[in-house]
Amino acid sequence: MKRLINLTPPPASKLFLGLLPFALLLLLYVVASDARLAENANDKLLPAFSQMGAAIDRMALEPSKRTGEYLFWQDTASSMKRLGLGVLIAAAIGLALGLFTGSLPLVNAGFSPLLTVVSLIPPLAILPVLFILFGLGEASKVILIAIGITPFIARDIQRRTQEIPSEQLVKAQTLGANTSQIMVRVLLPQLMPKLIDAVRLSLGAGWLFLIAAEAIAATDGLGYRIFLVRRYMSMDVILPYVAWITLLAFLFDWLLATLSRRLFPWNAQGAH
Template sequence: MKRLVNIQPGKGWRIILGLLPFILVLVIYLFASNARLVVNPNDKLLPSFGSFGEAIERMAIKEDRRTGKILLWTDTKASLQRLGMGIGISALIGLFFGILNGLIPVIRANLSPFISVLSMIPPLAILPILFIVFGLGELSKVVLIVFGIAPFVMRELQQRVQEIPKEQLIKAQTLGASTWQIMIRIILPQILPRLIDALRLSLGAAWLFLIAAEAIAATDGLGYRIFLVRRYLAMDVILPYVAWITFLAFLMDYGLRALSRFAFPWFEKETSGS
């Protein structure tokens, strides 16, 4: 018998083992839901799959009677817009300050301590300030996401820039490069795939801040909806929404990874080779 650390599951086994926890959770849910519904057919806590179907039809296919819109799509569009803007702005800020901080010692001495302190402030603690300053509209939600993830992206990219071998910077100077040329021809192209990595890492936090902001003050959005229907214990709506949010988060992560592979083939080789 081989040691446990040396046993590699085959391809088929790998799929079965991977699916097992999902199936297990599903089966446990079905049993528990059934047990509760037998006792009380109006139980709301663990709805049957039939009521999920009805809820999904109500939210995702039929128009809402009051607004005349399909709620799931309106919510998804609103949330993704906020998320996209928040992440996009964070990426730009992160790239700009990350490169400057990483490459130029004078700017690093000037800004690095400030950014470190900034990133220590719990973003949700300043949410009230954001609501006061920027109002309850879209802006405050986007700013919360930016405040939540931009400092992380900045610090992460600064570190990645500083990790680029010094030999490369000296080599570039011996080839006649100015600071500006080093920045745009040596640093920027090498830091872009690392920006994508940093954004993938901060996706979870971005969703957290988005849903928190929507839960507190919004009129649409995925986070708004699940907190709204919570009042009616509408688990039949909440659970599909959570699954949908998870699926969207997964898609974004997958998309960013695919983009990195497609746009920066050298990066995959570089990082897997060394």
Template sequence: MKWMNQVWGLHAKPGTATRWMVGLLPFFLLMAVYMWGSHVRHLENEQDKLLPTPTQIAGAAYNAAFEENRRTGEVILWADTAASLTRLFIGVGLAALSGLVLGVLTGVFPGGKTLFHPFLSAIAMVPPLAILPILFITLGVDEVAKIALIVLGLFALIARDMDLSVRALPREQIAKALTLGAGAKDIVFRVVLPQVIPRLIDATRLSLGAAWLFLIAAEAIAAESGLGYRIFLVRRYLAMDLILPYVMWITLLGFLMDLGLRGLLKLWFPWYVASRN
């Protein structure tokens, strides 16, 4: 009971070891359930492909990570990872930049709000996957359409987040800056941006899951390389021994990207991190 109170109590402050143990518990339970299910299915059918054994998964992962593909001569895991991350970084970067610019324009300038706010509100309501066929028809099936899907799926949401962040700033700051002779450029670059950039990093972090979703969907439909392309290519063979490592690899990449952005926040904007704790 004491241990439960230390974890679940309203004022609980579990130590590092306790947090690790409790945090890893769901993963161990999920792994145990999978191992049990795999064992049962292989007792009934040794050739079962739905729940491959850990040995089968490890073998497929090793081949993907270290063996060259006979047709292309590439090591498929790293080739697919490079293709996907290139698309993802470009798409998320462009979405973050455009979202920041539009968010600041609508948050600082009344004319910007009048011009762009209705447009951003409408774009944010459009399901990005619904316009994927339009993008492929108009932009082709090359890299541009895949990157455009990520940008269109994220930039309006990031822009609205930036708009709200700008409007949440104390208006007294802008009034004092104007009193001291600051112009519009000074207001944007010396008052607004230093305070909303940390929120931009946070908004980008929260958008990573959606960015991966759009990327995988685009690669599944029209691509010749990429993590999503590989998953949907081998699904026709029921190659779960390869699909599962790819899914875990995507999950790890997403976690590392999130961890990296959180590290940047702590390094560059410690005051922002402290204000949230």
């Protein structure tokens, strides 16, 4: 008799088991929504799928009477621009900090304690400071995302750099490589797939900082729209926006994973 811990589902069953919780959640929502709407047709807490479809159809396919823009796509474009810039800046700075502190003992001694302290500061706590310094425009939102996830990426790259076998560094020096050549030709190629992994892990926090910044000071964006319509209990807009954010986050993660496998197939093989 096999123990439960040793049972592995076949591929077909694995797919079914993966989809089952989603189907159960959808069924539970439909039942609860129908029950509430049966009691009160104007209930806004659990709108029917038809109501959510009509709301998104209105926002995605009909131009705004005030601005003439398609609000759903404008919000998406604005949020993606802010998130993309913030993550790109964080990845560049995090890679540089992690590489230098992980490979150069002198830099590590000087900057590693500061990096540790900075990573402990709640980024949302300094959001008012960013608004004071950079205003309520795009810069403060992008900087919040960058500040929020840079320490995580930097510390992860630092750790990955220190995990690279020292034998590789000794061999490179034996062949006449100087410090910059070792960093560029030995360390950096091995760190690039690790950087993608670190970015993937930090995206959840990046979305959090994006939504928070847009909710406080913005005129468009996914977070801005959610907090704007909550005043009117517009769950038919909020729920689809939340689902859309979840789908975008999933697509970002999938694209980064695919990019890593295509550019660094040796890393994917080593992981297995």
